[in-house]
Amino acid sequence: MDAAEFRKRGKEMVDYVADYLEKIDKRQVFPDVEPGYLRPLIPDCAPQDPESFEDVFKDIEKIIMPGVTHWHSPYFFAYFPAASSFPALLADMLCGGIGCVGFSWAASPACTELETVMMDWLGKMISLPEEFLAGKDGQGGGVIQGSASEATLVSLLAARTKTIRRVQSEKPELTEADIMGRLVAYASDQFCATLGTTPSCSFDKLLELGPICNKENIWMHIDAAYAGSAFICPEFRHLLNGVEFADSFNFNPHKWLLVNFDCSAMWVKKRSDLTGAFKLEPLYLQHQHHESGLVTDYRHWQIPLGRRFRSLKLWFVLRMYGVRGLQEHIRKHIRLSHQFEDLVLQDERFEICAEVVLGLVCFRLKGSNELNKELLKSINEAKKIHLVPCHLREKFVLRFAICSRTVESTHVTFAWQHISQLATDLLKAWEQNNHQQHQQ
Amino acid sequence: MDAAEFRKRGKEMVDYVADYLEKIDKRQVFPDVEPGYLRPLIPDCAPQDPESFEDVFKDIEKIIMPGVTHWHSPYFFAYFPAASSFPALLADMLCGGIGCVGFSWAASPACTELETVMMDWLGKMISLPEEFLAGKDGQGGGVIQGSASEATLVSLLAARTKTIRRVQSEKPELTEADIMGRLVAYASDQFCATLGTTPSCSFDKLLELGPICNKENIWMHIDAAYAGSAFICPEFRHLLNGVEFADSFNFNPHKWLLVNFDCSAMWVKKRSDLTGAFKLEPLYLQHQHHESGLVTDYRHWQIPLGRRFRSLKLWFVLRMYGVRGLQEHIRKHIRLSHQFEDLVLQDERFEICAEVVLGLVCFRLKGSNELNKELLKSINEAKKIHLVPCHLREKFVLRFAICSRTVESTHVTFAWQHISQLATDLLKAWEQNNHQQHQQ
Numbered sequence: 001m002d003a004a005e006f007r008k009r010g011k012e013m014v015d016y017v018a019d020y021l022e023k024i025d026k027r028q029v030f031p032d033v034e035p036g037y038l039r040p041l042i043p044d045c046a047p048q049d050p051e052s053f054e055d056v057f058k059d060i061e062k063i064i065m066p067g068v069t070h071w072h073s074p075y076f077f078a079y080f081p082a083a084s085s086f087p088a089l090l091a092d093m094l095c096g097g098i099g100c101v102g103f104s105w106a107a108s109p110a111c112t113e114l115e116t117v118m119m120d121w122l123g124k125m126i127s128l129p130e131e132f133l134a135g136k137d138g139q140g141g142g143v144i145q146g147s148a149s150e151a152t153l154v155s156l157l158a159a160r161t162k163t164i165r166r167v168q169s170e171k172p173e174l175t176e177a178d179i180m181g182r183l184v185a186y187a188s189d190q191f192c193a194t195l196g197t198t199p200s201c202s203f204d205k206l207l208e209l210g211p212i213c214n215k216e217n218i219w220m221h222i223d224a225a226y227a228g229s230a231f232i233c234p235e236f237r238h239l240l241n242g243v244e245f246a247d248s249f250n251f252n253p254h255k256w257l258l259v260n261f262d263c264s265a266m267w268v269k270k271r272s273d274l275t276g277a278f279k280l281e282p283l284y285l286q287h288q289h290h291e292s293g294l295v296t297d298y299r300h301w302q303i304p305l306g307r308r309f310r311s312l313k314l315w316f317v318l319r320m321y322g323v324r325g326l327q328e329h330i331r332k333h334i335r336l337s338h339q340f341e342d343l344v345l346q347d348e349r350f351e352i353c354a355e356v357v358l359g360l361v362c363f364r365l366k367g368s369n370e371l372n373k374e375l376l377k378s379i380n381e382a383k384k385i386h387l388v389p390c391h392l393r394e395k396f397v398l399r400f401a402i403c404s405r406t407v408e409s410t411h412v413t414f415a416w417q418h419i420s421q422l423a424t425d426l427l428k429a430w431e432q433n434n435h436q437q438h439q440q
Numbered sequence: 441m442d443a444a445e446f447r448k449r450g451k452e453m454v455d456y457v458a459d460y461l462e463k464i465d466k467r468q469v470f471p472d473v474e475p476g477y478l479r480p481l482i483p484d485c486a487p488q489d490p491e492s493f494e495d496v497f498k499d500i501e502k503i504i505m506p507g508v509t510h511w512h513s514p515y516f517f518a519y520f521p522a523a524s525s526f527p528a529l530l531a532d533m534l535c536g537g538i539g540c541v542g543f544s545w546a547a548s549p550a551c552t553e554l555e556t557v558m559m560d561w562l563g564k565m566i567s568l569p570e571e572f573l574a575g576k577d578g579q580g581g582g583v584i585q586g587s588a589s590e591a592t593l594v595s596l597l598a599a600r601t602k603t604i605r606r607v608q609s610e611k612p613e614l615t616e617a618d619i620m621g622r623l624v625a626y627a628s629d630q631f632c633a634t635l636g637t638t639p640s641c642s643f644d645k646l647l648e649l650g651p652i653c654n655k656e657n658i659w660m661h662i663d664a665a666y667a668g669s670a671f672i673c674p675e676f677r678h679l680l681n682g683v684e685f686a687d688s689f690n691f692n693p694h695k696w697l698l699v700n701f702d703c704s705a706m707w708v709k710k711r712s713d714l715t716g717a718f719k720l721e722p723l724y725l726q727h728q729h730h731e732s733g734l735v736t737d738y739r740h741w742q743i744p745l746g747r748r749f750r751s752l753k754l755w756f757v758l759r760m761y762g763v764r765g766l767q768e769h770i771r772k773h774i775r776l777s778h779q780f781e782d783l784v785l786q787d788e789r790f791e792i793c794a795e796v797v798l799g800l801v802c803f804r805l806k807g808s809n810e811l812n813k814e815l816l817k818s819i820n821e822a823k824k825i826h827l828v829p830c831h832l833r834e835k836f837v838l839r840f841a842i843c844s845r846t847v848e849s850t851h852v853t854f855a856w857q858h859i860s861q862l863a864t865d866l867l868k869a870w871e872q873n874n875h876q877q878h879q880q
Contacts, residue, residue, distance in 0.1 A: 001525070001526040001527055001760060002526070003458045003461060003462040003526070004458075005526070006454070006457075006458050006526040006529070006530070007454060007455060007458045009526070009530055010451075010454030010457070010458070010526075010529070010530060010533070011450075011451045011454055013530050013533045013534060014446070014447060014450030014451055014454060014533070015447060016534070016537070017446075017450070017533060017534065017536070017537030018443045018444075018446050018447045018450070020537055020538070021443060021537060022443040031549055031550075033549050033550075035545065035549070035729050035732065035734035035735045036553070036576070036734065037549065037553065038549070038550060038553035038554060038557060039553065039556075039557055039576065042557060044560075044564075045560075045561055045564045045565075046561045046562075046564070046565055046758040046759070046762070046763050047758070047759060047762050047763070048762055048763050048764055049762040049764055049765075050759070050760055050761055050762040050764075050765050051759045051760060051762070052760075053527075053530075053760065055759070056527075056755070056756055056759050056760060060534065063550075064538075064550045064554070064752075065550075066550070067548070067549040067550030067551075067553060068538055068540060068548050068549075068550050068551075069540060069546065069547055069548040069549070070540075071538075071539055071540045071541065071548075072539055079541070079547070079724065082539055082540070082541045082746075084536075084539040085441070086441040086442070086443070086445070086446040086449070086450075087441055087493075087496075088536075089446070089450070089533070089536045089537065090446070090449055090450060090453050090493075092532065092533075092536050093450070093453045093454070093457060093529070093532075093533060093536075094453060094456070094457065094500065096457070096524075096528075096529045096532050096533075096700055097456070097457030097460055097461060097529065098460070098504075098508055098511075099511055099512055099522055099524040099700060099701065100508060100509060100510075100511045100522070101511065101519070101522045101701060105475065106509065107509055107519070108507070108508050108509040108511075109471055109473050109475070109477065109478070109507040109508075109509070110471075110473075110478060110503075110504045110505075110506070110507030110508050111507075111508075113476070113477065113478035113479065113507060114478060114504065116479075117478060117479055117482060120484075120485075121485055121486045122486075124484075124485045124486070125485075125486055136476070136479070146586055146744055146746075147743075147744035147745060147746050148745075149743055149744045149745050150743060150744055153743060177620075177621035177622075178621070180617075180620070180621065181617035181618070181620065181621055182617075198722070198724060199722070199723075199724060254746075260536055260539055261539065261541060261746055261748055262744075262746065262748065282638070282639070282830070283639075283828075283829055283830050283831045283836075284519065284638060284639060284828045284829060284830045284839060285828075289475050292475065294475035294476065295475045303587075303589055303590060303593060303743070304586055304587035304589045304590055304702075305587060305588075305589050306522075306586075306587050306694075306701055306702065308701055308702065312504075315496070316496055318486040318487070319486070319487060319490070319491045319495070319496050320441060320490055320491060320492075320493065320496060321490055322486070322487050322488055322489040322490040322491070323486050323487070323488050324488055324489055324490075325489075325490050388723075388724045388725075389723055389724060390722070390723050390724045391723045396723075399724060
C-alpha cells in the first residue's frame, strides 16, 4: 500500500469509525459469541501473498465486530469508563504518522518537551502542589505511563531503591538482600493509598495517612486512577487534599478525561528518585545534552525503553475541549449517577451500598447474594445493558458505572426501567419457587 | 467535536500524514532545536474555553515538527528501525475507534481471540516449536507486550515465582524472603540470552546455553527484539536454533516487521507459569467463562491491567503484505547493509568492527576513539543523515542501521559519500593540526 492508496483507505476508515461511533447504540452492547468463536473463521496461518484492503476490510464486520464488547455504547455501565473522543483519535493518527520512539530527548525533542509541559498543564488543572510540577527548573514533574499498574510498580521500585540506599548509608554492613528481606510495603486490600477504589469508588484518608508516612520515612504513592479526572472541578478538589504529603501521584486521563487509552498521568516530587532507580546510559542512547541537566530522558522514568508520542492526545483534548468542556463532561456523568441513585432509592426493594461520590452507583436488591447474582445474570443475559458486580463486606453488589461519552439521562432511565422489570420478574419467580417448596 | 466534524478533520489528518510520509525525505532528519525550545511557544496552562481544530492543526508545523527527529526519513540510520506501514496505521485507527480495554476475554472476546491466533500465525512464520503455540488446546501461547523490557520483566517475575515455589516445596522451612535473597539471574552485559544485541547485532550461542539452563532448572528467556523479524526468511532461521531449550521468547514486530509501535511479541511454553505469577481475580473482572479453562484472560500475562486491541495491527500487516512482502522488506534492508559494508571495505581508511549479519553495520575510521567521536560529531552536526555510536571492546564505533521502510540504494550511496567526504575533511584538519603542533 502506497501513500496514494492510504489517502483513499484512510478516509474510508475515518468514515467507518465515525459510523461505528455514531450508531453504536444500535449494536448489542455485549456480544453473543462463545469462547473459541474466532479461530475457525480465519485461516490457520498468514497468507503467502498480499491480500487486498477490501478483503481485510469486509472481515471487520464479519469476524471482529461480532466479538466486540462495545465499551462506548451508551448502554455500557460496566467496569469504569474507557475514555474516547474525536480529538484524541485525531492526535493518535498524528502520533502514528510521526512514529517516533521518544526514549531520550534527542530521539525526538518535541515528544519529550510536549509531555513535560502537558503534564504541568494537567497538574495545574487539578491544583497539584507546585512541587509536583516541572516548570523551568523544578525538582518534580510528570510522565505519561501506560497504566496505573505501571505507575504503581515504578513508585514501588523507586521507593525500594531509595530505602535500600538510605539503610545502606546508615548500616554499611548490611547487604542489599539483607535489607530487601526486611522491607515492608503497607497497603489495604486495594493496595496503595487510593482515591476512588474500583469496587465502590471509596476514598482513603490522605490527611491521616500522609503525616504518618512522612514521619516514618515511608514513600507514599496515591492512586486516583478513575477519580483523579474529577479533581478538575473545584467542587471535587477537596477529595485530593493531603496529596501534599505524597511522593508520587497518579491518575488515568484514559479513564475519564476523554483521552483514549493509554495515557496514565504520574507525577513525582523528586524526579531524581525515579532516575536514581532506573537510569540506563548505554552509549547509543547518549546525546549531546544528556548530562547537561537541561533535558529529560523519559526512559529513566519508566519500565519500557520505547515510548509513543502520547502527549499529542492530551494536547488535542485539553485544547479542543478546554477546561470548561471537560468539567461539563465530568459533571454530566456525576449528575447521571445521582439520577440513577435517586431511582434506586425510590424503589423499596433495592438498597444503595456505598456513598455515591462520583460516577459509580453500588446497589443491590435487599436480600441474599444468590438473589443478586440471579439479577445480574438476567441483566447480562438480556444484553440490553452491561454491568459487572463487586463484593462489599461479603455482600454481592451490582456496580452501575456511568461510562460512555454519549450517555444521556434517557439511557439511564431506560437502564433503570429495564433492571426494575427484570427484578420484578425475578422476585415473582423466586416467590413462586418458595411457595412451591413450602407446599412440598 | 461531533462525528460530522471528525469525518472532515479525520480526512484532513489522513492527508497530512500521507503528505508527511511521502515528502519526509525533504525534511532535515534531525531537528535544530535546543533544550527547552517548546515551553515558551505555548501557554502556561490549558485554555478555559475550547479552541478550534484549525488552531491546533496549524501548531503542528509551527511547534511540533521543528522538534521532531524523523525516524522514517530514508536518511535516518540511528538506533534500530521503528516499524511503520500504512496497513498498521489503518489498523490503529480502527483500534482507537473500537477503544475496548481487553483485560479479560469478556471485556472484548475478539480482542483476546484475534491476539491468540495472530501470535500463532507469527510463531509459525518464524517456525517456533509447536510447544510455544496456543493452537486449540496447547499449553503455551503468545501475548503482545508493550516492549521487550516488559517481556523480559514478565519472564523474570514468572521465573522467580516458579523457582520460589519449587524451592518451598522442597524445603518448606524456608521463607519467601530467605529464598529470594539467594536467587541468581544470569546475564551478560546485554542481559538475558540475546539474538541481535543493540550495539552490534551479535548473537548468543543458544545451543550452548540452552542445555545448561535445562539441566540446571534455570528459566531461559531469549530476547530477539530486533533480529527476530529476520527469522521469517528461511535463510536466517538458523540463527534461532536452540529456541527449543527456552521457556520464553520475545521479538518486536514494532522494530522491523512494519507493525507500528507498540507490538512486542512474546511466547511461553507453559502459560501456567505466567498466570501462576500474575493471576488477579477481583469479582468485577470475573465472567461467565473465567474458570472454564476455555478462555484466555490476558491480564494474567502482563504487568498492566488494561490493554489495547493491538492484534489488529498484526492482522492488517500480515494480510496486506503477505509473508512474501515482509520477507522482501527484510531482505532489502539486509541487502542495503551489505551494500554499505562493501563501500566501507573499499575505503582503506575505515574498518568494519563486527560481522554484518542483518541490517546493522558497525564501522569506524582506523585510529583513535577521539577521531571517531569527531567524525560522528561532524556527521550529526551536518544533519544530512543521523547515526548513533556504540562501544565495542573499548572502541568507539559508529552504527549504521538500515531503518526506514522507504530507504533505497541511492540513500545508502549518498550517506556513504557524505560520510567519506566528512572523513576526508576531518583527516585533513587533524593532519594540519598535528603538523602545526609538530612545528611548535
